[in-house]
Amino acid sequence: MRNCPSRRMANARRFRRWWITALVAALSAVTVAVVVVTDRASTTPDGGNAGYQATIRRTAYGIPHVLARDHASLGFGYGYAFAQDNLCVLAERVVTLRGERSRYFGVADLDSDIYHRAVQESGLVRRLLDRAAPLGPTRQVRDLVDGYVAGYNRYLRDTGVARLPDPTCRGKDWVGPITASDIWHGALEVNRQAGSGTFQKDIATAAPPRARPSRPRPVPSPDPVLSSGPVPGSNGWALGREATRGGSAMLLANPHYPWTGSNRFYQVHLTIPGQLNVSGASLYGTPVVQIGHTAGLAWTHTVSHARRFTLYELDLADGDPTSYVVDGRAEPMRQQRVTVTVRGADGKARPVTRVLYSSRYGPVLATGWTATTAFALADPNAANLRSMNEWLAMGAAQNLAQLRAAQNTYQGLPFVYTIAADSGGTVSFADASVVPHVTDSQTRRCITTAQGRARYPGRFILDGSTAACAWGADADAVEPGVFGPGRHPRLTRTDYVSNSNNSPWLTNPEAPISGYPRIYGDTGADPGLRPRLSLDMISQRLSGADGLREAGFTLETLQATTLSGRNHSADLARADLVAICRAHPVMTAGDGTRVNVRQACDTLARWNGRSGLDSRGAVLWREFFTRLHRDAGAKANAERRAPGGEKAAKDGWWRVPFDRDDPLTTPRGLDRDHLAARRALAETVRAFRDSGTSPAVTLGEAQRRGAVPLHGCTDLEGCFDLVEPSGPLRSDGRYPEIANGSSFIMAVELTPQGPRARTILTYSQSANPASPHHTDQTELYSRKKWVNVGFTEHEINSDPELRTTTVRG
Structure with missing residues (x-):
């Protein structure tokens, strides 16, 4: 039957009844504080009633559950809630994206400003917004962004810059309303983080050599990592019906992301009745859930091993370093003149202008530009806004088939794997991200230059x-230049899939993935300590060898396993180090100093190898292993450069070297005859002695966020629950503030009765130091406690800390 007017009226009446019932339930279940913010109706989003209207229900730890009738109103409620908690962070990010940091903060940010101003003035985002979906945003995503901007601005207008609760930006002249363009530029920059964003300085400072001949400069070689902070990582597990005791699928999300700045997660639950009901977390300033769950599906992401860009080595035209030769014909580089405003030390503003250069492949880089050669960056995410479409569609999916349909349609995930589970008990892994279309045969044809051959496979030049x-x-790719879904490495199982930033190869060792182009990652190479630990933790839980009751996962044992505090380098090498120091209680440092290591040896012998708050030995081990890794690595490189030194250096200090036929248990053990371990321990103990710090200092004493002691250890050590301080151990026996690590941790079980979710946002919901939600979850994380997050109306309305705000605009 066609949708006749009477049926539309009946549907409208049913919706109104539902809305009233839901709101009354929210208000009557518990005593709540209600704040109603109203304004004149201004728009007609999604073809519905004029104006924005959303209900923000905050449960324990300040988690907002935003309820609205359409995408525009949902965005409005989300933008308002986010501004309440983190307006200052997004306001500063907008200054960055507009290329205005030098205007407000000084010349130190000039390169960033040049880069971002160039993106702004190129008109790229405007052109992308003019495209139809899937290449451009869908109508729902556009409405979501417009509403988000309106909600943020409404909170700012009602509160006033001078009365903002966060002292970080209260009264600052760089705080003001934002625009939809700001959010779109932010989404683009998220997608560029592993490509163009890494090369911001190289792009902003590129200039042709002034004279010929010029002195050669090295080829650019940054790793594809986030330009704004430490290397991102993650752990992700999807556990199918064969791996769980109750037969319900489970998912663990454990992204390792920065603890400061705008590359943080914000926890949220977004609901449009009958259209969208998704709970999880978003990166600051992006109004879509990027890691989360619906009623029938849960997913997470880990950073993919695939190469996110390629470099092109340009053969420059004779006598003209701003032209390059393709197929025998010279092409002039495109030039873009960019001007930014810089505030000097005297407080006066002055313009600074640069010229940026680009080729048919992408921007030309400063590094490596000589009179005869230059390098251009080709980034497949340079014009990618599709990710927002994809994440919104994933947030509406209820099973793996719908998830895959969303990913096949938009093909916009910028640099991440997807690990997912559905309520049918099936799990999947896919690298459905944007990867340059470079086949192995093409690498053989096109990596032909001396620089390219010298750096392959680490670099694709x-x-x-x-x-x-x-x-x-x-043919199945959404646009030329990237691999289509038919080439994506994938695995579907009913036991488990996992990833800890290793290649797709060992997603599940029972079914190794192979046959993908090498640009996606390696096969047969050492996966690294943390990926090996991840797989060992799963294996021990499935067999029951970890001591956590019966074999197989429950939600409770999944939580306990996640925060078990294992340190895999200690698992593999601590016993050997104790044996070495028992045999040699006085060791020789690199400068010949003799050091007594007995006390340190006793500490290591008593340590249980875990990274708990009361662990005595965890700090000592970290300092030893970091020094061993650094010093032995430097020595090995020197030995390799020496004549005949290749054999002496190749095995390093591991007792059993890596064996590609035994990748899960090699390398292991310390070579007890290798002097590197003795030297590293001697120098570590001497450093403790010189600073007056006891080698038996506990991890909780040394590692804190503010006043909150923190468990966890580093990626170098092979730790699953990752915590990375921003620098080395100080002379006062404390590490500096945490730079990155476990961020939004989510364990969810997809039961027939609905999802059961437990979460921790390690750095808490609000960056505002005056907020009650600035450290509350950090303290929870310190105690290894979790938030029981409500998903159903009954669960939300039953929360004893429920507070409701209705916002209209």
């Missing part, structure tokens, strides 16, 4: 002098 080396195309 293609020959830019021939058009035949341009990226390829797949």
Whole structure:
């Protein structure tokens, strides 16, 4: 039957009855504080009633559950709630994206401003917004962004810059209303983080050599990591019906992301009745859930091993370093003149202008630009706004088939794997991210230059002098230059899939993935300590060897396993180090100093190898292992450069070297005859002695966020529950503030009665130091406690800390 007017009226009446019932339930279940913010109706989003209207229900730890009738109103409620908690962080991010940091904060941010101003003035975002979906945003995503901006601005207008609760930006002249363009530029920059964003300085400072001949400069070689902070990482597990005791699928999300700045997660629950009901977390300033769950599906992401960009080596035209040769013909580089305003030390503003250069492949880089050669960056995410479409569609999916349909349609995930589970008990892994279309045969044809060959496979430097080396195309790809879904490494199981930032190869060792192009990652290589630990933790839980009751996962044992505090380097090498120091209680440092290590040896012998708050030995081990890794690595490199030194250096200090036929248990053990371990322990003990710090200092004494002691250890040590301080141990026996690590941790079970979710946002919901939600979850994390997050109306309305705000605009 067609949707006749009477049926539409009946549907409208049912919706109104539902809305009133839901709101009354929220108000009557418990005593709540209600704040109603109203304004004149201004728009007609999604074809519905004029104006924005949303209900923000905050439960324990300040988690907002935003309820609205359409995407625009949902965005309005989300933007308002986020501004209440983190307006200052987003306001500063907007200054960055507009290329205005130098205007407000000084010349130190000039390169960032040049880069971002160039993106702004290129008109790229405007052109992308003019495209139809899937290449451009869907109507729902556009409405969500517009509403988000309106909600943020409404909170700012009602509160006033001078009365903002966060002293970080209260009264500052750089705080003001934002625009939809700011959010879209932010989404683009998120997608560029592993490509163009890494090369901001190289792009902003590129200039041709002034004279010929010029002195050669090295080829650019940054790793594809976030330019704004430490290397991101993650752990992700999807546990199918064969791996759980109750037969319900489970998912563990454990992204390792920065603890400061705008690359943080914000926890939220977004609901449009009958259209969307998704709970999880978003990166600051993005109004879509990027890691989360619905009633029938849960998913997470880990940073993919695939190469996010390629470099093209340009053969410059004779006598003209701003032209390059392709197929025998010279092409002039495109030039963009960019001007930013800089505040000097005297407080006066002055313009600074630079010229940026680009090629048919992408921007030309400063590093490596000589009179004859230059390098251009080709980034497949440079014009990618599709990710917002994809995450919103994933947030509406109820099973793996719908998840895959969303990913196949939009193909916009910028640099992450997807690990997912559905209520049917099936789990999946996919690298459905944006990867340059460079096949293995193309690498053989196009990595032909001396620099390219020297750096492959670590770098993909293609020959830019021939058009035949341009990226390829797949018929099922949303656009040329990237691999289509038919090429994505995938695995679907009913036991488990996992990833800890290793390649797709060992997603599940029972079914290794292979046959993908090498640009996606390696096979047969050492996966690293943390990925090995991750797989060992799963294996021990499935067999019951970890001591956590019966074999197989429950939600409770999943939580306990996640925060068990294992340190895999200690698992593999501590016993050998204790044996070495028992045999050699006085060791020789690198400068010949003799050091007594007996006390340190006793501490290591008594330590249980875990990174708990009361662990005595965890700090000592970290300092030893970090020094061993650094010093032995430097020595090995020197030995390799020496004549005949290759054999002496190749095995390092591991007793059993890596064996590709036994990748889960090798390398292991310390070579007890290798002097590197003795030297590293001697120098570590001497450093403790010189600073007056006891080698038996507990981890909780040394590692804190503010006054909150923290468990966890570093990626280098092979730790699952990751905590990375921003610098080395200080002379006062304390590490500096935490830079990154476990961030939004989510354990969810998809039961027939609905999802059961437990979460921790390690750095808490609000960056405002005056907020009650600035450290509350950090303190919870310190005690290894979790938040029981409500998903159903009954669970939300039953929360004893429920507070409701209705916002209209």
